[in-house]
Structures are given as C-alpha cells and as structure tokens.
Amino acid sequence: MYLNVHSYFSLRYGTLSPEKLVKKAVELGIQTLALTDINTVSGIFKFVQLCRAAGIRPVAGVEFRNRHQLAYVCIARNLDGFAEINRFLSDHLLAKTDFPLRAPDFQQVYVIYPLENGNHLTDLGSHEFVGVPAAPSSNRWRHGRKWEPQQTVLLQPMTYVEKAGFSLHRLLRAIDHNCLLSKLADHETILENEYFRSPADLEAVFRDWPEVIRNTQNLLANCTFEFDFSTPKNRKFYTPSKQDDLNLLRKLADEGLRDRYGSDHAEARRRVDGELKIIEDLSFSSYFLITWDIIRYAHSRGYHHVGRGSGANSIVAYCMKITDVDPIALDLYFERFINPGRTSPPDFDIDFSWDERDEIIDYIFKMYGRHHVCLVANYVTFQDRAAYRELGKVFGLPKAEIDELVANPQAARPNEYTKYIFKYARELEKFPNYLGIHAGGILISETPLYQYTALELPPKGFPICQFDMHIAEDIGFAKWDILSQRGLGHIKEAVDWVRKNRQIHIDIHRIQDFVRDEKVRRQLQSHETMGCFYIESPAMRQLIWKLQCADYLTLVAASSVIRPGVASSGMMSEYIRRHHNPVNYVPVHPKMQELMKETYGVMIYQEDVIKVAHHFAGLTLAEADLLRRAMSGKYRGKDQFASIEGRFFENCKAMGYPDDVAREVWRQIQSFGGYSFSKAHSASFAVESYQSLFLKTYFPLEFMVAVINNFGGFYGTEFYVNEARRWGAQIEAPDIQQSEYLTRIEGQVIWLGFIHIKSLEKNVIQELIVQRKQQNFTSLEDFTRRVPAGLEQLIILIRTGVFRSLGDYTKKELLWHAHALVNNYAHHEGVTDLFELEQAQLALPPLWQEAIEDSYDEMELLGFPLLTPFGLLADAVQGIAARQLPMHEGQMVTLTGYLITSKRITTRTGKPMVFGYFLDVENNYFDTTHFPQSLEKYPYRGAGMYLIEGKVVVEFGFPSIEVRKMEKLPFKPDPRLEGITQRIEFKKLRHNQQFLE
Missing domain, CATH: 1.10.150 (DNA polymerase; domain 1)
Structure with missing residues (x-):
C-alpha cells in the first residue's frame, strides 16, 4: 500500500532518513515498502540494505516533478525497470528539460498518475494507473472516471512521522525557496495528512472500496529488487578477455621489474608474483590496466602525475609506473591496498596538475563510454552550523544576529525564535542539503550506469551519479580518484622553463637519484623549502629543522607526524625526542616498541592502527581495517565501531595488559582522528617534495617562476618573488x-x-x-x-x-x-591609420618625482x-638579525620583521594565540609565538613591518621568539598624497574666498 514514500534525499522536502523510515515501517508491521524520492534515486541502495536487514521487501521508484508540480510516480517492476527509470530521469536531468506530462511507454515500469492528472487520461496502458489519496475528498474519483476500476491504486504520500516532522518540512521548503517561513506559499508544502500512516488506517479509509487496496497490493507484489551487492561492478576487462588482461598485466609488471630493480632482485620478484596472484584471484587486473592506460595517455600529452594513497603499497603499481614509491625500500605491505579481508574495494589516487585534470577526465569519458563513466557525488549536508544560518534567515533574524549565532551558538541572545532554531538545527545537521561532487572519484562500469543510478550534470560539465563513495563501495564499485593540485603544476612548468631557459631536459621521475643527491640532501637539511610541495609551510619547516631531516625516510615520517591528529596528541614532540635519542625512552608497552621500531614506538601512520589493533589487541585484520577506516573518517557505522571498541578492551584484558596501558594505547589510536596518513600516502607526498627540492636546488629561478605562475602555494606572490630575488x-x-x-x-x-x-x-x-x-x-x-x-x-x-x-x-x-x-x-x-602621423610634442614644466x-x-x-620593504621604513632598522637568534638563547632580544603570514589557534582555555612568520632585513626568516596575554596587549595590526621584543627559545636547534611586546612600524610618508592634500586645501581656500566675496 506504500507506493509514495519520501526520505530526506527528496532534498529540502523529506524529513526522514532511510534508517528512520525503515524503523517506522517495522513499528507499523509493514511488509513491502516503495521508496519514491523526488527526481532522485540517491537513497535506494541504502534503503534496500536496511529493508533486507529488517525483513521488509523493498521496492524502488521515483516521483517525477517539474518544480512543485507532480507529474507521476514510477515504480520499477525489477532491475530492468529501475534502469528504464534511471535512463529517462537522466535524459531530462542532463538536458535540464521538464518531464513530459505523459510518461514514456515503459516496458518494466508501473506509472501512477495523480488523480488530478488521471481525470484527463482516456487511454491508460496496462502498466499505467491512477492514484487516489487516502482522504474523504478523494471519493469523487468513483464518479465520472475515464479509466477501469482495476487501474485505480492508493497513492498516499508519506513524508513525515509526527507533528514536528511537518514543521521541519515547512522549514525545509522555506530554505529551498530562500524565503521567510511566513511568506511560504501553501502549494509549496505537503498536506498535513501526508504523514506515515498505518496499514489499518489506510484500509479503514477504503473499507467501501477494497479494490483500491487490492490493486495496490497486487502492483507491489509484482515488483522485486533482487540486487546483488557482492559482485564487482567495474569494467571487467581492459582487453577483450580476462586471460589477455592477465597476460598484459604480467608483461608490464615484468618489464617494469627489470627497469626498477634489475633482473636478479629476488625479493622484488617474489613480491610481484605474490601480488599478481592476489590481483588475479580478486579480479582486479582491469583496474590496474585502466589506471596504467590513463597515465599512459597523460604522459603522451606531456603531463606529469603522482600516484599516491594506499595504491603506493603495490610493487606492481610501482613497476607499471603508476606510482614512484618503492614499497620494498619503505617496507610497505600490499595487503594494506588489496586483501581478501578488506571491507571495501581499494582505489588509486592519481594527482595531475590543476590545469590538466579536466582533459584527463574527458579522455576517460571518451575512452570508456559516456554511459559507462561518471563522477562520484557527495552529499553536502547542513553541518558546520549551516543549519543555524539557514534557519536564522527563514525566521527573519537580522544578518548581524545570524552571524553571531553561527559564530557562537552558546552565546546567542535568546529570543522567541532561537529555541526553534536550536531544536531544528540539531535535526537538520546530518540532512543532505544538495548534491555535490566528490573531490576526484570516477566510476567506470561494465554495464550502463543506468543499472545503478540516474545521472546529473553539474556546472563542472561531467555527469555525476546520485550516490556517494560509501554507496559506490557498498554496491561493488572500486573508484578511481583523479585529483588535481597546483604542486604538480609548478613542477611541470619548472621543467618546461628549464628546457626553454637552459636547454636542459629533466626526467622528473628519477626519484631514486634525487634522494641520493648530496646537494638536495643539504637543501632539505638547511630547511630552504619555500615553494616546495607540502614542506614549505612554517610548521613543516620547523619540523624539518627540529628533526634535522636530511633523508627520504625521515621526510616520509615528517609528512605524517605534522598532521593535527599526531601533533595534538603530544606524539609529535615525543617522536622528535625519540628521533634524537632513540634508545633513551620507555615505550608504553614492549609490544608497541616491537611493532613500531621504525618510528620509535610512536603511532604515526594509518598502518600503525592496523598493526596495533591486530597484533597488540588481537582484533582480526578485517576488524583492524574497519577501525583504521573509522579513525580516518571513511566509515560511518557507529554501532559496529562501538562493538569493535568494546572488543579491543575485552581482548586487552584477556591478554593481561594493565587497564592504564590499554587506555593509553586506545587514546593514541583515537588521537589520529581524521588526520593520519597512510605510510604510502606520506611516501607519495615525499616523492613530490623531492621533485620540488631537486628543481629548487639546481634551477631555483625557473622553479620560482613556475610557483609564481601557479598561484597555489602557501604564501602570497610577494614572497615567492622575494625568494627568487634571494636566489639571485x-x-x-x-x-x-x-x-x-x-x-x-x-x-x-x-x-x-x-x-x-x-x-x-x-x-x-x-x-x-x-x-x-x-x-x-x-x-x-x-x-x-x-x-x-x-x-x-x-x-x-x-x-x-x-x-x-x-x-x-x-x-x-x-x-x-x-x-x-x-x-x-x-x-x-x-x-x-592610413598614414602614420607625426607625434605631437608637448612642452611640459619640470615634474618632480x-x-x-x-x-x-x-x-x-x-x-x-x-x-625591499625595509627601505620604506620611516626610521632605521632596529635589533639583531635572525641568523643571530641561536646565540641569544634564553635572552631578551629585539628584531625588526616584515610579516609573511600568521596562524591563529585557540588554547584549551578558549583564548586565542598566534604563531607568526617574518622576514628580516637580511632576507632570512624567523618565527614568533604570541601567547594570549601578550597577544591581547600587542595584537597584530595587519600586513607590514613590526618591531618585536621577546625571549629566544631554542628547541632541538630551532630558534623562535616568545613575544613579550610588538609594535607596528610606520613607513615613510607617501609623496603622492602630498599633492592631493595640497589640491584639497587649495580648493577649500578658494571655496571660502568665493563664499566671503
């Protein structure tokens, strides 16, 4: 009987998550349920999973609307019907055209017209019906109808549960129309009777016309959704057959093995053979070959790439030059990328320059077919206090009050509306607001994508599906992440400038040579990294300085240690201490030292979570990987996560660990939050850092021109221009x-x-x-x-x-x-001009400048x-130079500095403090720390020159200044303003004279 049910994927309309919807159906004893969201199938697969778990038979459909006008509801009889619906929906969403008022002649789809439309139809097909609502006023359908009785079904919309749900719906509609709640038109909202009604209630309405209920039940009984979630959905073969794929993959891997390692590297041979066996068993040959094909095309166009993420654990990927990370040198394990126990399919992260990515995506669409390729969507929700802003506008609060509310809801001034804003904001926070685009996810399907989704066309220009990466994984897709970054843009352009300006050709993928280069090593150790990908920020430069980082492995660790999860837990400082004195510390437990010998017993990589959970706490590899994904923000199953947490502590107790040790290990795991990197990811970042370092070491001017032209570094153009000047x-x-x-x-x-x-x-x-x-x-x-x-x-x-x-x-x-x-x-x-005229010569008086x-x-x-901006100072430069700071450790000093950038944070007590980064008169950089008390008395006053007084603190060889006093210094007067002032004064004088006359 439930042919027209909405979830919150009916954006800014529905009020029920799929979970709440199915839960309510269970409470009411409903056995068959159709989800028919408005112009979308976003919620279908989650709905199907939940229904199956609850013992409910799911049915898939779509409610087609042209803006607020309902055209018809379509119900898929089976998976072929679902594909028909998706193709029809896609045709109009992609073309951005209205749906016709009469549905097409579907083969495996039931079409239900609302009563007001059905009255005008005289030739209903066998698959078409007229739907009547469960309301007394609907009785008129029996008189003067133009269709057969057996073509009448119950079409009662279900959009909310209780009264508060109706209010939430009205708020969503006001948000959608960007209008005040009081100005929302009645026709833009549902009727108050469109709540989730029980089967008994619906049957009571139609007790005198039982054929309506019977027709509805028969329609639903003829519908199935027998979807197999377990089979892979990606394109099966790159070549015409599985065997050809395997042969080509082995050929490429063997050729790359000889190129990367030589012909007699036993460990590399063993790893390649082992990986190929797993890839074959899990049917991932085409996935590797398609990735190789994408990169081969990019290289044919002269584009650079970086292969990163967990895919860098694969030696086959390294041999195929998908990545430049050597998994043997870094002791990376393929099982982190692909293993039979993984709860989700893997994906390759492939970075291209920001100005080349769209061409790569276009190639993928053209190569593998527009009906088989799409970008992955993501749901942009009302989180991060967006709900407060939207509800504030709906209730008509002034902008200033809304800004105050968003900035600090706890401190908001109470009024007649804030209690409603707080109430509904909590509910709205996880609601999808609109469909966005995943940062880089692409699906390449074996069958046309209409088997799984409708497609939409965002402003970007490439079609997107109607579900996110989590659903893509659930239904069997392994995605490709085709990403863009400006770091690659400046590497590519620097290589081009070196060729043009110096007639030197650089193979920028010679990473093994770069990491062994002595000049590059000294460049890194001297923390001269401005402009270099990922290692140019003040915080990263400090870390490199403190670690005395001079090699690839230490830089890989630094790329992960710098992340907030490690830093905020205190483990970054501990890692630095242990790095300098690797034998003089006591690990939280000897087992932790054994598992993470390379990182001195400190967890800094995502892989460490798996190691600890499996080997320390006895969780299965599947559970450990699930925990790792949850800690990295890639898993949303709270109940399952809570179960794993409980098992972690149970196992620790059973294995005899003291409670305080178990709690400390769990705290370290939790501190990673959503910030930790996989080791392979950090290694990939370090590869790109070394490419930048090599270019800056040997070709600093060409490199800085490329950085300037890509507008994507950590600093403003001014400081990259200054850096080029520093280098001659x-x-x-x-x-x-x-x-x-x-x-x-x-x-x-x-x-x-x-x-x-x-x-x-x-x-x-x-x-x-x-x-x-x-x-x-x-x-x-x-x-x-x-x-x-x-x-x-x-x-x-x-x-x-x-x-x-x-x-x-x-x-x-x-x-x-x-x-x-x-x-x-x-x-x-x-x-x-037909003739070039002689230039007029103007006689001008001497113009002073x-x-x-x-x-x-x-x-x-x-x-x-x-x-130099120091030449603009009104007075002479005061104080010492930055290079002298280490000689004044613990002393009060004065410096003159030009502000480069600053980072504001909040202390645990809620007070602001700032880390500053300055340039001195000798073109050297120095760092400052402004604690709350100092910052309150001597705040930053915008860009410019500052006289800084403070105490020199040296930590692991890195000097900085704890600022006690800071004063912004004036520049020399602008001579251009003197003439303007004189003219203004002259005009005032002349005006006064005229007034007196």
Whole structure:
C-alpha cells in the first residue's frame, strides 16, 4: 500500500532518513515498502540494505516533478525497470528539460498518475494507473472516471512521522525557496495528512472500496529488487578477455621489474608474483590496466602525475609506473591496498596538475563510454552550523544576529525564535542539503550506469551519479580518484622553463637519484623549502629543522607526524625526542616498541592502527581495517565501531595488559582522528617534495617562476618573488615589450606578468600581446592608436611602469601625454591609420618625482614593492638579525620583521594565540609565538613591518621568539598624497574666498 514514500534525499522536502523510515515501517508491521524520492534515486541502495536487514521487501521508484508540480510516480517492476527509470530521469536531468506530462511507454515500469492528472487520461496502458489519496475528498474519483476500476491504486504520500516532522518540512521548503517561513506559499508544502500512516488506517479509509487496496497490493507484489551487492561492478576487462588482461598485466609488471630493480632482485620478484596472484584471484587486473592506460595517455600529452594513497603499497603499481614509491625500500605491505579481508574495494589516487585534470577526465569519458563513466557525488549536508544560518534567515533574524549565532551558538541572545532554531538545527545537521561532487572519484562500469543510478550534470560539465563513495563501495564499485593540485603544476612548468631557459631536459621521475643527491640532501637539511610541495609551510619547516631531516625516510615520517591528529596528541614532540635519542625512552608497552621500531614506538601512520589493533589487541585484520577506516573518517557505522571498541578492551584484558596501558594505547589510536596518513600516502607526498627540492636546488629561478605562475602555494606572490630575488634573480616589473600574460624568465631576469596588475582588464592584456607580436610598440601614442584601452586602464599601465622602455619619460610626463592622447584620439577598433602621423610634442614644466613613489604605486597595483620593504621604513632598522637568534638563547632580544603570514589557534582555555612568520632585513626568516596575554596587549595590526621584543627559545636547534611586546612600524610618508592634500586645501581656500566675496 506504500507506493509514495519520501526520505530526506527528496532534498529540502523529506524529513526522514532511510534508517528512520525503515524503523517506522517495522513499528507499523509493514511488509513491502516503495521508496519514491523526488527526481532522485540517491537513497535506494541504502534503503534496500536496511529493508533486507529488517525483513521488509523493498521496492524502488521515483516521483517525477517539474518544480512543485507532480507529474507521476514510477515504480520499477525489477532491475530492468529501475534502469528504464534511471535512463529517462537522466535524459531530462542532463538536458535540464521538464518531464513530459505523459510518461514514456515503459516496458518494466508501473506509472501512477495523480488523480488530478488521471481525470484527463482516456487511454491508460496496462502498466499505467491512477492514484487516489487516502482522504474523504478523494471519493469523487468513483464518479465520472475515464479509466477501469482495476487501474485505480492508493497513492498516499508519506513524508513525515509526527507533528514536528511537518514543521521541519515547512522549514525545509522555506530554505529551498530562500524565503521567510511566513511568506511560504501553501502549494509549496505537503498536506498535513501526508504523514506515515498505518496499514489499518489506510484500509479503514477504503473499507467501501477494497479494490483500491487490492490493486495496490497486487502492483507491489509484482515488483522485486533482487540486487546483488557482492559482485564487482567495474569494467571487467581492459582487453577483450580476462586471460589477455592477465597476460598484459604480467608483461608490464615484468618489464617494469627489470627497469626498477634489475633482473636478479629476488625479493622484488617474489613480491610481484605474490601480488599478481592476489590481483588475479580478486579480479582486479582491469583496474590496474585502466589506471596504467590513463597515465599512459597523460604522459603522451606531456603531463606529469603522482600516484599516491594506499595504491603506493603495490610493487606492481610501482613497476607499471603508476606510482614512484618503492614499497620494498619503505617496507610497505600490499595487503594494506588489496586483501581478501578488506571491507571495501581499494582505489588509486592519481594527482595531475590543476590545469590538466579536466582533459584527463574527458579522455576517460571518451575512452570508456559516456554511459559507462561518471563522477562520484557527495552529499553536502547542513553541518558546520549551516543549519543555524539557514534557519536564522527563514525566521527573519537580522544578518548581524545570524552571524553571531553561527559564530557562537552558546552565546546567542535568546529570543522567541532561537529555541526553534536550536531544536531544528540539531535535526537538520546530518540532512543532505544538495548534491555535490566528490573531490576526484570516477566510476567506470561494465554495464550502463543506468543499472545503478540516474545521472546529473553539474556546472563542472561531467555527469555525476546520485550516490556517494560509501554507496559506490557498498554496491561493488572500486573508484578511481583523479585529483588535481597546483604542486604538480609548478613542477611541470619548472621543467618546461628549464628546457626553454637552459636547454636542459629533466626526467622528473628519477626519484631514486634525487634522494641520493648530496646537494638536495643539504637543501632539505638547511630547511630552504619555500615553494616546495607540502614542506614549505612554517610548521613543516620547523619540523624539518627540529628533526634535522636530511633523508627520504625521515621526510616520509615528517609528512605524517605534522598532521593535527599526531601533533595534538603530544606524539609529535615525543617522536622528535625519540628521533634524537632513540634508545633513551620507555615505550608504553614492549609490544608497541616491537611493532613500531621504525618510528620509535610512536603511532604515526594509518598502518600503525592496523598493526596495533591486530597484533597488540588481537582484533582480526578485517576488524583492524574497519577501525583504521573509522579513525580516518571513511566509515560511518557507529554501532559496529562501538562493538569493535568494546572488543579491543575485552581482548586487552584477556591478554593481561594493565587497564592504564590499554587506555593509553586506545587514546593514541583515537588521537589520529581524521588526520593520519597512510605510510604510502606520506611516501607519495615525499616523492613530490623531492621533485620540488631537486628543481629548487639546481634551477631555483625557473622553479620560482613556475610557483609564481601557479598561484597555489602557501604564501602570497610577494614572497615567492622575494625568494627568487634571494636566489639571485633580477626582478622586473611588467614591461610593454618584454612581459607576457604570466611571469617569464630569460637568463637571470624575471619579468613579472601582466596578470599581477590589479584592475587591468584581460581584454586589454590580450590585445596588447596580439599587437606586439605583429610589431613592437614605439611610443605611448603608438600604443593608444593600436590598443583600445581607456584612460583608466592607461593610467594603471603607466603607474605600474609598463612604458619605461619606450623612452626617458617620468610617469608624470606620461600621464600628461595619456590625458592628451585619449581625449583627442578616437579609437576605432581594428582600423589602423592610413598614414602614420607625426607625434605631437608637448612642452611640459619640470615634474618632480621621488623614487619612493614607484614603491607605493607597486604596492597599490601589484600588491607589493619590488624593492625591499625595509627601505620604506620611516626610521632605521632596529635589533639583531635572525641568523643571530641561536646565540641569544634564553635572552631578551629585539628584531625588526616584515610579516609573511600568521596562524591563529585557540588554547584549551578558549583564548586565542598566534604563531607568526617574518622576514628580516637580511632576507632570512624567523618565527614568533604570541601567547594570549601578550597577544591581547600587542595584537597584530595587519600586513607590514613590526618591531618585536621577546625571549629566544631554542628547541632541538630551532630558534623562535616568545613575544613579550610588538609594535607596528610606520613607513615613510607617501609623496603622492602630498599633492592631493595640497589640491584639497587649495580648493577649500578658494571655496571660502568665493563664499566671503
């Protein structure tokens, strides 16, 4: 009888999670239930799993709506019918067109029209029905109907349970329409009788027309959803057959084995053969080969990649050059990636440059078929206090109050609405708000994806499915994560610049050579890492300094130790101490030392969770992996997790561990939270760090140009420009004859790109470059004749110094010429003068200009001065230099520093404190710590120069300053403002004189 049930996947409409929906069905004794969410099948597979566990027969369907107008409800008779529904739904969602008012001629789908639509239909097919609601007013269907009695079924929507559910529905509808609750139209909400009703209640409504109930029950009895969750759903073969896949995979692995290890490496041979056996047994050959094909295509286009994640545990992946992480050297285990006991399929994480990823995805769609490929969705929920903001708007709170409520709900001022906001925000927090896109997940299916999902087309341009990665795993998909990052972008571009500027070709995948290179080792040890992927932040630079990190394995550990889970537990500090004195410590238990000898008994990798849970606490490998996934935020089964936690402590007691030891080990596991890395993941990050390090060591200027052009580092452009200067570059402002859209390098000279000039329009830049390619500009007049730039754009170019190579003119002289030229010259785009006219010569009085004016222009238009900012100080630089800090350990010192960045955190007492990062007059970096008491008295006052006084603290050789006092220093006055002030004063004086006259 339940043909029209909504879950909260009817976005901003439904009020019931699939769990609550099935729980209510069990309470009411319902035996068959159809889920028909609005224009989506997002909840179907979770619903089916829950129904099967509860002994309920699930039925799948969709309610088709054009905005608020119900067209019909479709019920799948079987899996083929489900595919029909998905294909029809996809066709309209992808094309963004309305559904027709008459459903297509489905073969395995029942179509139910609402009563108001059914009255107009005279030719219902055998698969079509008219649905009547369970309301007294629906009795009119019996009189004047145009369809047969056997084609009448019960269509009673079920959207909420109790009265509060109806209120929640109305709030969701107001959120969806972005309107006040009081302004929500009645037709935009359900009727109050659309609650979850019992079978007895529904039968009582139709006691005089039992055929309606009988027809409904017969329809449901003819529907099944016999879905097999256990079989893999990925594309079965890369080649035409399984055997061909195995042969090709072995051929590639063997070739790579010889290339990576030589022909007589027994351990590598053993591992390759062992992995190939598991890959064959679990039918993962095509998964490896498709990944290899994607990377092969990328390399054919000249694109770089990094293979990371748990896939880097595989020696077969290493031999196929899917990854550059040597699992033998790092003692990585394939079972972390694929093993028969894993509760979920594995996936490869493949990183490409941010500007190349879309082309790779496009290749995958074209290569494997648009009906067989999709991006994975994710549900963006109302979490992170989004519910407070949305409910605040619905209740009409002023923006200031909403901001206050979101920032600190506990401190919100009480009023007549806040009690309702708090009540419903708790319920809404886990509700899906809208369908988003997973960071990189892609599915490649053996059968058309309509067997499993409808497809939608987000603004990104590639179709997405209607379920998330968890459901994809549940139904048998192993996904590919095709990710993007700017770190790879600057590595690729740096390699290109080295080839152009130095005529040197670099094989950037020679990682084994890089990790053994002495100059690279010294570069790492000296913590000169600005611009280098993952190791450039102040916190990472500090860690490298404290560890005296000079090798690959230590950097791999550092990549994981830096994560908040390890750091917040206190284990980062403990790891550093044990690294410097590996024999002088007492492990929490000898077994922990045995399991994690490499990391001095400290858990720093996700694999350590598996080791400890299995070998220390006696959990099975499957349970240990489930625990690992839960700790990394990839599992949502709270009940099962609680069961594993209980078993952990039971086993520890049975194995004779003291309670305090068991609790401490569990605390260390918990401290990982969602932040720990797998060892293979850390190793992959370290590979990319070494690629950056190699480039910065041997080709620092080309490397910094690439970092500048990719706009994705930890710091602002100013500090990468300064870093290039530190390494010997001559920095030039954008120039009319030399600069391109992006920054470029020629020899030792770096020409900043036009892109850095604020408020300069892109079309002006493009036309400038086009015209210059035809012929160099000869004068400002020549430029204004050929490039249609208005006076405002021309002034920006002049003040930036773009025309400095066209003659010995000051900016002020050029500004005079610009006004004369633009006011007296009519631009006709695309039309050149027939004859080149002689340039007018304007006689100008001497125009005074100070050199410091250029720096102020640059700060305004580029965002930073090209000369050292210390030259702008009103007074002389005070204090010692950063290089002298270690000599003053424990002493009070004074420094002058230029603020690079700062990080604000909250202490355990709820007070703010800040870590600062500064540049000194000698172009060296130093770090500061501002505890709450100091920060309250001497807060940061924005970008600029500061006089800092504090105590020098040295920890493991790393010096920093505990700030006691800090003062922002003034710059020299801006000479440009003096003229403006004089003109304003003159106008005031003239106005007063006129008033007196």
